[in-house]
Amino acid sequence: MKLTRRHFLQNAGIAAAAVATWKIPKGVMAASPVPAGTVATTGGLPGSLGAKEVPSVCEMCFWRCPIVGKVKDGKIVKIEGNPKSPTNGHRVCARGNSGIQLIYDPDRLKYPMKRVGARGEGKWARISWNEALDEITHNIKKVRDKYGPSSLAMFDHGASAEFYREIFKGLGTENYSNEPAFFQCMGAVSLAYLVTYGYKIAERVDMANAKAMVFFGTHLGENIHLSHVREYIAGLQNRAKLVVVDPRFSAPAGKADLWLPIRPGTDTALLLAWINYVIQNGLYDKDFVQRNCEGFDELKEAVKGYSLGWAARICDLKLDDIRRGIEMLAASRPHVTVHPGRHSAWYGRGDVQRHRAMAILTALFGAVGVPGGLYFPTPFNLEESDCLECEEPEDVEEPETSIKEKYPFTGYFGSPTAEIIKATRTGEPYPVKLWGICGVNILQTIPNPYETMEAIKKLDFIFSIEILPTEPAIWSDIILPEANYLERYDRVYANHDLTPYVTVRQPVMKPMFEAKPPFWIAKELAKRLDLDCFTCEREEEYLDEQLEAMGLSLAKLNKEGGLVTLKGNPYRDPGKAIKVDTESGKIELFSSAFDDEDMDPIPKFEPTPAPPKGYARLVYGRVPMHTFSRTMNNLWLSNECPEGKLWLNDEVAKKMGVKDGDEVIIENQDAYRSNPVKLMVTPGIRHDIVYLPHGFGSRSPLLTKTYKHGASDQFLITRYEQDPFFGGSSHRTDFVRLIKDGKTLDVPELRPIPSEIPRFEIKMAS
Amino acid sequence: MNQYAMVIDLDRCVGCHACALACRAEWNIPVPYHRNWVRELGPDKTPEGLSFTFFPGLCNHCDHPVCVDVCPADPVEKEFRDPKTGKSMKMTVKATFKDPFSGIVLIDKERCLGCGACVEACPYGARYLNENLDDPKADKCTFCVERLEHGEVPACVKSCIVDARIFGNLSDKNSEVYRLVYKKGAKRLTSKEVDIGPNVYYIGKKKDLYLLSERCTPHERTWEEVRAPGRRDLLLAALKHVRSNV
Amino acid sequence: MAVPQENPGVIQMHKRKSFANDPFVAKLSHVYAFLHTLTDFPSDELVTPLTRSFIQSLLAELSHQGLNIPDPFILFPNLSFSELAQAYTGLFISAVPRVPAPPYASIYSGGDSSLCGRGLVEAEAFYRSAGFYPRCGAEPPDHLSCELAFLAHLAAKEAWDVKQDFLKRHFRPWFRVFRGRLGRADPHPFYSMTMDLVNFFTMPETQEPENYR
Secondary structure, rough: OOOOOHHHHHHHHHHHHHHOOOOOOOOHHHHOOOOOOOOOOOOOOOOOOOOEEEEEOOOOOOOOOEEEEEEEEEEEEEEOOOOOOOOOOOOOHHHOOOOOOHHOOOOOOOOOOOOOOOOOOOEEEOOHHHHHHHHHHHHHHHHHHHHHHHHHEEOOOOOOOOHHHHHHHOOOOOOOOOHHHHHHHHHHHHHHHHHHHHHOOOOEHEEEEEEEEEEEEOOOOOEOOOHHHHHHHHHOOOOEEEEEEOOOOOHHHHHEEEEEEEOOHHHHHHHHHHHOOOOOOOOOHOOOHHHEEEHHHHHHHHHOOHHHHHHHHHHHHHHHHHHHHHHHHHHHHEEEEOOOOOOOOOOOOOHHHHHHHHHHHEEEEEOOOOOOOOOOOOOOOOOHHHHHHOOOOOOOOOOOOOOOOOOOOOOOOOOOOOHHHHHHHOOOOOOEEEEEEEEHHHHHHOOOHHHHHHHHOOOOOOOOOOOOHHHHHHHHOOEEEEEEHHHOOEEEEOOOOOOOEEEEOOOOOOOOOOOOOHHHHHHHHHHOOOOOOOOOOHHHHHHHHHHOOOOOOHHHHHHHEEEEEOOOOOOOOOOOOOOOOOOOOEEEOOOOOHHHHHOOOOOOOOOOOOOOOOOOOEEEEEOOOOOOOOOOHHHHHHHHHHHHOOOEHHHHHHHOOOOOHHHHHEEEEOHHHOOOEEEEEEEOOOEEEEEEEEEOOOOOOOOOOOOOOOOOOOOOOOOOEEOOOOEEOOOOOOOOEEEEEEEEEEEEOOOOOOOOEEEOOOOOOO | OOOEEEEOOOOOOOOHHHHHHHHHHOOOOOOOOOEEEEEEEEEEEEOOOEEEEEEEEEEEOOOHHHHHHHHOOOOOOEEEOOOOOEEEEEEEEEOOOOOOOOOOOOOOOOOOOOHHOOOOOOOOOOOOOEOOOOOEEEEEEOOOOHOOOOOOHHHHHHOOOOOOOOEEEEEOOOOOOOOOHHHHHOOOOOOOOOOOOOOOOOOOOOHHHHHHHHHHHOOOHHHHHHHHHHHHHHHHHHHHHHHHHO | OOOOOOOOOOOOOOOOOOOOOOEEEEEEEHHHHHHHHHHOOOOHHOOHHHHHHHHHHHHHHHHHHOOOOOOOOHHOOOOOOHHHHHHHHHHHOOOOOOOOOOHHHHOOOOOOOOOOOOHHHHHHHHHHOOOOOOOOOOOOEEEEEHHHHHHHHHHHOHHHHHHHHHHHHHHHHHHHHHHHHHHHOOOOOHHHHHHHHHHHHOOOOOOOOOOOO
């Protein structure tokens, strides 16, 4: 007869007696009232109707659409847009809808943990908050005292990172920010437009009112920044013409009037030829240029050699198409959107000048401060709260050689990521010995993850503040679980776009487990590090402070549904000259800032090396249901798109003897190989590139139990060049071939490379 | 009688999958099932040029729903009410039926046997059997009828970031769906073999409609297999047997 | 025989003879309390010689009565707190690429395998009607250790109907799947022992207190 518990307990001798003495823990057994909000509302409205709505701000990507979290029976059941938002209204994208699976992800980080085993093994033990914070701050002090404050480096991105950046600033390091948002992404375009127009343009282009648009690699629709997707579609619905310049037939190419499948690395050649054509044929806004631009004569002289025929050869495009494109754009001036782009860290050298050329073309069209063109942010005042700022210490020991020294324009953005990693690995120009990470996937984001792993091994201490167990957590000594965006306050958000608004991220739910909001974490760190910041008791205090200048408070804002709009002032007065915050006071077609630093004041065409024979360039991009690698663990999003496929040109595929759906391995010029990935064979891509959606694929190669969902582009980006202006890293300078069934397959070259473009040479391993 | 319908504008659609997830969130549809789905099509050549477009799909609430025909549940009399006019009528229905006042095809979860016949019958693959439940039931898009009753639009329509989904009553001559279908030639996914009157339509560029039509039009008369009488009886018998042994 | 329940968690308390003197009641409640501790994040107390000898005598007694559960202290005679903490963390809290067996009813109770799902709603319905809401630190209350605390309470209050109902309709279905998944993750022997014990003490059996009809 099977043993039953009753029988066992009746007959158990000593054991049973001992059991009876086992105390039931007090806190558990006390009869407690049922927590509020958990009572089921039986007979309630269907679906998400009837839910309590809490206005907040999304952070499934960095666009920060205003949302409402809908709560029923103590659980968040749906996320929708905040109907008061002028940009998205009641709409949210796939990621926005899936925030529910972030908060209820069983893999979310729950407790502070410390590493057990070697860095990179991904083994942890739970510890208390006090232990974790003490350990972190003890190590910060130790490293700072031993090596100097600049040996501390912060890898920061996202809303919460803004808090921790202040802590590092307060510690006196010059490396308190190396935002990959700049060094691996927006740096080139930000700098180019800043020196041209004197302000941060932040992609403010009025697409909805454009009569023509041109995208250089911009793939809105695959990249979802909700308001921008709405605006570009609105522009198309208003019959705007669209020219897409992209080696791949992207989603917007599918809606375009003209697709220019440009040879990668030659966009600047096309732009310079277009600029020359516009000048030579008088297709520019003479009045605007005369009144508002500086350096037109120098520009005209500098570009006179770039003909459309030359560009056709360099760019591998048809001359007629090139002409048709520029005529289409010029005919619509000044209501032309030359989309400035966002992720511009392509080739390193030449990136900034590519965007300078775009900025110049925009100015020539007079497409500045007009409907359809670049528009101005509407300034308004938010108070800055002292509580949120840490002062740089007064007598801080500056390093003898700054890590930014090589780059004249780094100062705008922080310390170049690649330099911090190099300093960590080599000790030059000085040792970096401690990393703090928040919101940056150090391995899936930064070129040459193998170098990064090497660097991490040399650190005295590394900690991360994370939401999911991704690479930073895997490589950290201490991990702090952060509350996600649905569970916390951040700062007041001010949007300065066409219809400006103010809103606030506020908690829809209380943090689960022992996750803590960034303000609390920053406060605890500041206390232990003797920093005089984050001194407010609660977030509501600094939020009220920030809102005061606008005559608002958190309570008042919430009375208005969590969002208040203001009157926008995006356009210029057509009769008057515009005020430009550059050295000359005008839009600088000739950049004096660059000239002062011996950089080309007017863009030149600098070719980036073409792939070696037998290889294609590796290019990557976005898919609309993911945000980089951040969402790969999200149940709903990974179900919509579990793996990226490798795009390969159909003619090339035929010659290589591979077909759609075949599984291959990608090998780069440094002989690094990817996980297996399926091919998508299509006519919609050039012969000399392959394309992978970003963010999929392996975790650290040390782990054997990785997802096998596709290949990681990042782990194939092992070779990079740094931009000479600010030190950003290139991401599209790696070349690959394919391996199928164990056989290495060269990528055939279907069209010749012009002599002006050098080839990359693979150095043989010694 | 009314017929709710949807028109999806492929010129607007960017294939972002917001619709699929808004639906999932609203109705707790468990992974891996879909009431609403999006497929990427292309880039591929068409006679009108290269196309890169999308197939957002859902139940079509067909004029002649074959899923209703194959349901083996015993028919019972059910009263239907028009929420707008208050009119009511009685109809004999099985476990799935087309509401006479809205044209929406619905499933009575209490009466559904979970046999899966309707799932197999649908040529569009719009239904699924929820085997996560202890007592499996068929499920599919309901055009958010529960939300309509409260004056709300379907969840997918609400979430679409570019307003690519137009929803309304085809019998209302002033509605946008009427205009798009009858004046602007919106297309339905029908073929010679499968022509059961789907009420989800598509508009867009010629090249995109071409690719959509070529890739996503059903050609298999899937309900004919399910209807075979011998098979149906076997199904019912098997079900009875399984239930009695629980 | 358990009375069929139509409304989840509504207690159908039957008047019956007091079991105050039935040692089974008290022991069972304490057993569940002990299992609650075993399935919670370990404390220093778990690795003291006293606790160890208690566990070993429990296992010995079970073995003597016919149920063999491997003794983890044989494989790990010097089992330390930090080893247990690491094992628990890797099995139930955070692991790469994912937690192998998250110990929450919601993960296994149909629908999406996410937190705070149907399983939590079910558990909370039981807690509400029993008027007892177990608190388990920062864990949602469908955590395994929380549900064991609830069972301890039910046993102490002699609420056999509710206990049977809770076990049959809620706990056992998800615990079975959870235990299977845990087994496939090659868990530390301390935790396979723990789950073997939980399994034994929550297994369906028709014999509850003899006097009850």
